[in-house]
Amino acid sequence: MIKLTFVQADGARFEAEASLGTSLMQAAVNAAVDAIAAECGGACACGTCHCVLPQEWFERVAAPEADEVDMLEFVIDPQPTSRLSCQVLVTEEMQGMEINVPDTQV
Secondary structure (H helix, E strand, C coil), rough: CCEEEEEECCCCEEEEEEEEEHHHHHHHHHHHCCCCCCCCCCCCCCCCCEEEEEEEHCCCCCCHHHHHHHHCCEEEEECCCCEEEHHCCCCHHCEEEEEEEEEHHH
């Protein structure tokens, strides 16, 4: 299992464990991260799983596909390292990763 930490804008930290190949969104839902609504269930259709990765982690994950880039245009206050957590799959290299959940998600 890969250990991840979701950090909400209010400072609340949620420790999560995820299997390889699981999406960050599913890991957040399993860990009861309040601010990850995941309304579309991971279909890249709503933006309610918006997260912001620290630059060093953003550079380590696969680049977003065109449909994710399009959907990120509709989230509130997108950042250069914004991602939809439903589109980021957990790999071994993510051990210890911290994922920031913007205050616009709360």
